[in-house]
Amino acid sequence: MLFVQLGHNKFAVRQSYSNIYFLVKFASMNFIVSAAVRGIKHLYNEEIDGSLISLQDTRKEFEGQVTIVIFPIIKVSKKSPEQTANELGAYLLEHVEEVSGFNVVKGFLNLVIADTYWLKLFNTQLLHPSFGVFEANGKKVMVEYSSPNTNKPLHLGHVRNNLLGFSVAELLTATGHEVIKVNLVNDRGIHICKSMLAWQKWGNGETPENTLIKGDHLVGKYYVVFDREYKKQIEEMKLEGQTEEEAKKNAPLIREAQEMLQAWEAGDPGVMNLWKTMNGWVYDGFAVTYKNLGVSFDKYYYESNTYLLGKDTVEEGLEKGVFFKKPDGSVWIDLTSDGLDQKLVLRADGTSVYITQDLGTAQMKYDDFGMDESIYVVGNEQDYHFKVLFLILEKLGKSWSKGLYHLSYGMVDLPSGKMKSREGTVVDADDLIAEMVENAKQKTELLGKTNDFAEEDKALLYQQIGMGALKYFLLKVEPKKRLLFDPKESIDFQGNTGPFIQYTYARIRSLLTKSGFNGYVPAEATILPEERDMILLLQKYPQELSEAAQAHSPATLANYLYELAKLFNKFYHEIPAIIREEDSVLQQHRLNLCALTADVLKRGMKLLGIEVPERM
């Protein structure tokens, strides 16, 4: 091949996790920065730092691809922005081979980079197998997500959690981290006992087998039964003259549930058996939902094994003087100097509270894996809890505490407000999945896209499209924002959606097949502006990936993929039919471009947990 590796624009992204933003963002434009620095030296006899050269994409209404913002430089040039821009532009045009023109708009120097540069970049770097592939960076990261309670089925809020956690894990893996996905199952406690007790009393021996009800839903049904019967008792007791508070505390049902919890803690064989049986039903149910969601875990922790942890940590804290004991024997930490409150870490009777367990569990997880970073994917209602947890671990002198991160995400709300299990205003995960797949089916059949598909291929396609729509819908929104879901309006399949990107991919695959594309072969063609725009956007993939991973934000990547698909569709529409192209070099080049777009879309969507179909 004729092409020579361009030595000056290796991807900084791949070489290090650089926090020098402009280097990462415009990695292939480093030569412009260094040339500009030389230009300033030549023109104004001043040595400046490269960080003063602020690059951005040229706005599409102007000619050029890269823009230097001149304002920061005028302090050095001591001339007007326009004059400085013109002088620097002239210098770059003369001294930098790739710069083929420039124009100045106010304080902005727009540089036209020669098409030959973009083509070389495309042929040598973007088509290279290492494009967008990060080398292992030796960092180990744990991502804890999902963490369900075993007393009811998953709802839409859990779906957001699962998709977020899985995607963040994928992003980190793709950017060179070793990732451990962990599910900490909340499998014990009073809420589980409520379901167990209700089933014992009113279950009539119902099982998933004899009712054909999915296990988690069956257990959830008895959780609701408990609540209903409990409320009845409260009402009766209030009629007998007790206050609401007294009734809630004294109702026979809640007492029984508490006794059952004590029996569980004492290891009562009957209770343990029931617990194991019903949890088993729930796990079978969850397995189905997880499979549909496409999420997986490397390690499960069970709270039934970890709920007693943390007492050692409390002892350690007392010895170190980080905690203190009140006269009643309860143990506290005073965080008022950090702007927080006093926080209880151990009850007077020596039993644990939530944070006690979490202290112990954090230590255990670190002892097990020795990870550099540990991400907790948990809703934003626990922001305060994690702030306190991390601060305590820091005060205890845990070296690993600085690697702890709470990936906080907003609730999924309905138009009517918050989802509430007890009021039946939850969007059930399994129902929603089924509905999405059904919608995909109807939409696809309406368009007549699958008339010649085999039955099993149809089912797979509807699953891919339905889940693609759902996953993209949830992941395209910045995690920390709360998200509105209106059950009356079905999730779209057009515009900024998963199916739009899937469609774009399938369309490219069809084109490649029909035109007999046989793999990347660098081709030296003359490129059109539409193609240059595509190269410009494709080139950003590694940096987008890196940013999304660092920000723990699949939304960043989702929006990039949408932009790419949109630009491709425009390109596809405007360019003459590639199949009929008679110039074989040009055809090869355009097929390269299409194939790389498909490749990036597929790889990117995979990191969102979304599959792309070959046909749709």
Next chain:
RNA sequence: GCCUCGGUAGCUCAGUUGGAUAGAGCAACGGUUUUCUAAACCGUGGGUCAGGGGUUCGAAUCCCUUCCGGGGUACCA
């Protein structure tokens, strides 16, 4: 009360390490198919970036303040 996160077009959202005239999709209206998949493409209309003040050459972006909304401030998890 205090802490915290939000507020961008009718709706759902991008854009926030300060850069040019704030962008998409949906919805509305109009157009594009003898050419590689019309789940597409092109166009029209739509904005006090919650309000006010400040910092600066430049603010949706940073600071202060007010308003609105979510969450937290449990010996629940």
